[in-house]
Amino acid sequence: MPADLETNPVLHKLREFDPEAVQRAEVFRGELTVFIQAGRLRQVCEFLRDEPGLSFKFLSDVTAVDRYPGEPRFEMVYHLLSLETGERLRLKAPVPGDDPRIESMTPVWPGAEAFECEMYDLFGIYFEGHPDLHRILLPDDWEGHPLRKDYPTEGYR
Numbered sequence: 001m002p003a004d005l006e007t008n009p010v011l012h013k014l015r016e017f018d019p020e021a022v023q024r025a026e027v028f029r030g031e032l033t034v035f036i037q038a039g040r041l042r043q044v045c046e047f048l049r050d051e052p053g054l055s056f057k058f059l060s061d062v063t064a065v066d067r068y069p070g071e072p073r074f075e076m077v078y079h080l081l082s083l084e085t086g087e088r089l090r091l092k093a094p095v096p097g098d099d100p101r102i103e104s105m106t107p108v109w110p111g112a113e114a115f116e117c118e119m120y121d122l123f124g125i126y127f128e129g130h131p132d133l134h135r136i137l138l139p140d141d142w143e144g145h146p147l148r149k150d151y152p153t154e155g156y157r
Helices: 009-017 038-050 112-123
Strands: 022-028 031-036 058-066 074-081 088-095 101-103 126-128
Touching: 009 022, 009 031, 009 038, 031 038, 038 074, 038 088, 038 101, 058 112, 088 101, 112 126
Parallel strands: 031 088, 101 126
Antiparallel strands: 022 031, 058 074, 074 088
16 A cells, blocks of 8 residues: 555544445545445445544535446546545445446435436436436436447437
8 A cells, every 4th residue: 555545544534434335545646535335435424524633524526437338337426525624535436337326425415416416317327315316407308328438429319
């Protein structure tokens, strides 16, 4: 493990909280990325939000990556900011391609609601427990999810 990961206090506290949740971690351009098991994502997010000294209370972005044709096909990406420390953190969680679903983070950060609707609309990822999951960018009768790598470049005809 690189020296900057060995001494990272956020990663250290996360591993103390739930060593099984952290699959791996990396630092790129000074920003920590932690890969979390999807089933433990909500508990990890609540810990990161509530733990004194971490206080990642600001969810700045939620997006997804399509790893097609690889499996797990999708990767949910959460960008967090601690207003207390100024530190940034990126969380990534795998989502399978055959039934793309993951737990909603709206109970942790209410601002996740619109981001999750966008990911549902553009990638077709279903967020369990979301209060009002619906298309927000495309018409309700739109076929498919245009940010998927297997979506036809000229749309369905």
